[in-house]
Amino acid sequence: MSLPRSPGQRAGLTRDLVLDAARDLLTQDGLDGLTMRALARRLDVAPNALYSHVPTKTALIDDILDDVLSAVVVPDPDLTDWQDGLRSIMTSTHRLLLEHVELVPLYLVRQGAHGPSAQRLGKAMLALLLRGGVSGTAARDAQRALIVHAIGSAAFTSRRPLEGEGDPGRGPSRAELVRTFERSLSWLLTGIATTAEAREA
């Protein structure tokens, strides 16, 4: 796996190296595979060496979750139709979550991400909603509903049959998942827009 170091030689760990190894571990062995000890094993250091670069396992996870969201494309709120802008953000987020299915349970347990990327997304969403005439508590409600919908949709994605359904094949394909997501996303956006129009009238 990794070349042995001669004794006395530094491991040369970095916060980024730790994060990268954690991501690898996650995609290879899933959620249960990500343990501090397995991480240390993979980096060929003692378990406690990790604590020189990461304060705690939870902090490490939060960093990974936020990092994934940094790839979400955020359209300029001033140049885009507000509904299209929100649809773009949520679709992009949902696609990224599907590409990192093993992380989704962590998003749920941690209730989303909380770093700079998540803040950037949250602010863009509020700005778009404001352009649509949605502000105050209604805007936060809509923001919450959209986030719940995106993460929740990504969560209920594995092969485990839902309640009441038998086992029709191997479950929905990725294209089907995306289509289902976009359909329900439209329902939400239409509802939000309708309510906003009613308030303005």
Add this chain to the structure above:
Amino acid sequence: MSLPRSPGQRAGLTRDLVLDAARDLLTQDGLDGLTMRALARRLDVAPNALYSHVPTKTALIDDILDDVLSAVVVPDPDLTDWQDGLRSIMTSTHRLLLEHVELVPLYLVRQGAHGPSAQRLGKAMLALLLRGGVSGTAARDAQRALIVHAIGSAAFTSRRPLEGEGDPGRGPSRAELVRTFERSLSWLLTGIATTAEAREA
């Protein structure tokens, strides 16, 4: 806590006693408090004694999750308007989830419940959707969206501030949570109904 048994006296455990103690542990000490060893401690038995009544911790959790859903009121699909019926089921489910917040992360990780109660709910939902002209894959999509919405809404409920929001007080009150939930639920139901009508035309 519990009276000491004289040696040689049976503990007299039951599956139901184990489940009840697990529920108590969950409400008292939260998710992290539910360990097989803590459960055994509370029941005054050795940790492995539990395995005479429950095959595994995951099975125990699944039983608890399904038990909670047994309290959901399911209206007769033949006597109720299908949208009202679905609204009733989902609102009832959501209320129960809010009453057991500590269980919600488990519903997410386990992707819902899978026992007889969950099956009963799933079938009732499909029956109501069928009465609304929604069948086949569309019905399963709608079912999925409604479940994701209910569990997801209950999940994003704690005091942890969402991305982009500061810390406005102590977070939404229970009444606000229910109102927000019912609003987005209406969005979903309206969207589902609209699509069904469009298909029939």
Add this chain to the structure above:
DNA sequence: ACCTGAACACCGTTCAAGT
């Protein structure tokens, strides 16, 4: 500053043995 050895206080689960 970065890393190790050793330890602390835990986990879920299994196995052989007792009644």
Add this chain to the structure above:
DNA sequence: ACCTGAACACCGTTCAAGT
């Protein structure tokens, strides 16, 4: 059938010590 003692193979994290 139900329960215990002991063990297996782990956890996350801390502390003192070394370079």
